[in-house]
Amino acid sequence: MAKRHSIIILLFVIIASAVVFVHSLSLKQxxxxxxxxxxxxxxxxxxxxxxxxxxxxxxxxxxxxxxxxxxxxxxxxxxxxxxxxxxxxxxxxxxxxxxxxxxxxxxxxxxxxxxxxxxxDYDPPPMLLAAADVMARAGKATSPSKKVSLLTSAVDALSGDSTLSSASAVARALVLRADARMDADPTDTGGEALGDAQRAAELGPSYGKAWRTLADAREAGGDFSGAVEAVRRWAEAEPSLARKAKGEVERLIARM
Structure with a gap:
């Protein structure tokens, strides 16, 4: 009788463990x-x-x-x-x-x-929502210097938080800041736009806009072969733009 009781308890434990395991898997989806x-x-x-x-x-x-x-x-x-x-x-x-x-x-x-x-059941970190608001304000700003100032505040805040420093929002803020910097200085004399674009591409290798901006920054600095490489990565990230990317590659090769 005691043996049967032990077997029943063991079966109950196994079934309960299986239910918990399956439930945990569903939670991970x-x-x-x-x-x-x-x-x-x-x-x-x-x-x-x-x-x-x-x-x-x-x-x-x-x-x-x-x-x-x-x-x-x-x-x-x-x-x-x-x-x-x-x-x-x-x-x-x-x-x-x-x-x-x-x-x-x-x-x-x-x-x-x-x-x-x-x-x-996911509550976005307040800092990410604040960064989204800052980027929206930067999008409305008419002065490149104002855009750079706003975006720098977002980049610095997110980069200073170890849990958010590799977030998607950082890559986007960097891309937008690179664009603003090239609006202010189309030749990117100090290479600041190039630095932003390179970092954005490293953080978001599947982020097509990062590669598109990196191509522009490299072209501005006279690195046409590097720009071609970036355009090709842009096409890989956004296949729907492959035809446009092909035209860009041909244009850049003609400038070499």
């Missing part, structure tokens, strides 16, 4: 946030809200490196309801099953942050 890439939705996202970037980029910039296992941001084909865009679909069922939670008219970082908090 990230919420998938899909951003409509239809032309209508993309055009409805105000460039000033993200300093010329896309809604998908805004969502990525709100996720800290530690949150990448919790939230996955993906581009999506048309999600319907085009007249109500930009549109976002969120699925937190792990395997993509079940129905998506739809959000319409997402036009600013604050709304994106609220979606992450409510649907993904």
């Amino acid at each position: 990230p919420c998938t946030v899909r951003i409509c890439q239809n032309k209508d939705c993309r055009s409805r996202y105000p460039s000033t809200a993200a300093a010329g970037e896309t809604l998908a980029r805004t969502f990525r910039d709100l996720v800290a490196p530690s949150g990448l296992s919790q939230v996955a941001v993906e581009a999506s084909e048309c999600l319907g309801q085009c007249g109500r865009g930009p549109n976002v679909a969120v699925n937190c069922n792990g395997n993509g099953g079940g129905r998506d939670k739809m959000y319409y008219g997402v036009v600013d970082p604050q709304t994106a942050a609220a979606i992450l908090e409510v649907s993904c």
Whole structure:
């Protein structure tokens, strides 16, 4: 009798452990946030809200490196309801099953942050949301020096936090600062824009805009072969722009 009782207890422990293990696996599955890439939705996202970037980029910039296992941001084909865009679909069922939670008219970082908090149970770090706001203000600034000043505050704040120094938002702020610096000095005399662009590409090797900006900075400094390499990396990161990148490569080669 005692032996049977021990076996029952052992079976119960095994089953309970299996349930906990399966549950833990489901918790590790990230919420998938899909951003409509239809032309209508993309055009409805105000460039000033993200300093010329896309809604998908805004969502990525709100996720800290530690949150990448919790939230996955993906581009999506048309999600319907085009007249109500930009549109976002969120699925937190792990395997993509079940129905998506739809959000319409997402036009600013604050709304994106609220979606992450409510649907993904992920609360973006306040510093990332503040950086998004600073980048939006930089996008509205008319003076390159003002843009550089604003973006420097974001870069310095994020870089000074060990948990956020490699965040997607740092790469974007660096790219925007590099662009502003080249607006102020098209030849990039001091090489500051080049430094920003190189660091951005290192932080975000799949970030196409970083490679595009690095190509511009290298060209400004007379490094045409380096610019060609950067354009090719840009095309790898953004295959839809391959034809445009090919034209850029041909133009740069002609300048060598």
